[in-house]
Amino acid sequence: MQNRISSFSPIIDNNSKILILGSIPGIKSLEKQQYYAHPQNKFWKIIFELFNEEFTENYQERINILKKNHIALWDVIDSCERKGSLDSEIKNEEANQIEDLLEDYPGVQAIFCNGGKSFKNLQKILGKNYKIPVFLLPSTSPLHTVSFEKKLEEWKVILKILNKKQE
Template structure:
């Protein structure tokens, strides 16, 4: 039996128009208590590139940039057992209350899933005929080995919903 891990609270406010969902934080992110805390994960680099913002390592500033651009962040999994950081190692997962979050935040126009695990889980949670568009994005994880340029290109879809 593995130790149970938990996701972070959502980063969201009334002005959020886009919800980005990961699966659940990896080991490095849990250690740092930060979304996408692994130094090789391209999430933050992609966000800063998309919005022509000056890159920063400061987590508070990163969150401010998300809010400035009306982006909310959360995970589809509330808690699970997992050895290491691989999504394939996730066991006994409990889902986050995505539908309730969306009810409380009616300005959300689209959901972007960071990788396949997030996307598959969200479809199980919300069903396939959900009223908000849901997009499967290229994972920003270092384990997803396509080039940064291809990842960035895939993520540009977000700009159509702001």
């Protein structure tokens, strides 16, 4: 089989209110050592649209935008074997310690799963007893062929949750 690939460390701090979980980085992301590095992935475009920020390719600025808006980022899979970047090709996966992360960062009040694979894996990790709300969002991957506008519309639930938490 393939070499094992590993996810990145979480991007999180004590001000994080929501956690966005992907499955595991794709080839481009692993090459660049950046979350959502594939140019066709709409993750960063959606984040910048949601928060009315000017789009940038600068990864550190992207991370700063997440932190400024109380968003944490991680993956449900710590490591796995995979040919290519497709979630359907993931084999022999090991889960990330999501529960430990949530214990270490009690300010996180909602989890958003970027696509079905992360949602299904999170259900396996946490079981049915979520202590905080979990939302399934359409994948930002270019392979998920829903229009950008439709994806953006569904991702706006993040703003509703963040705004509720600040009232």
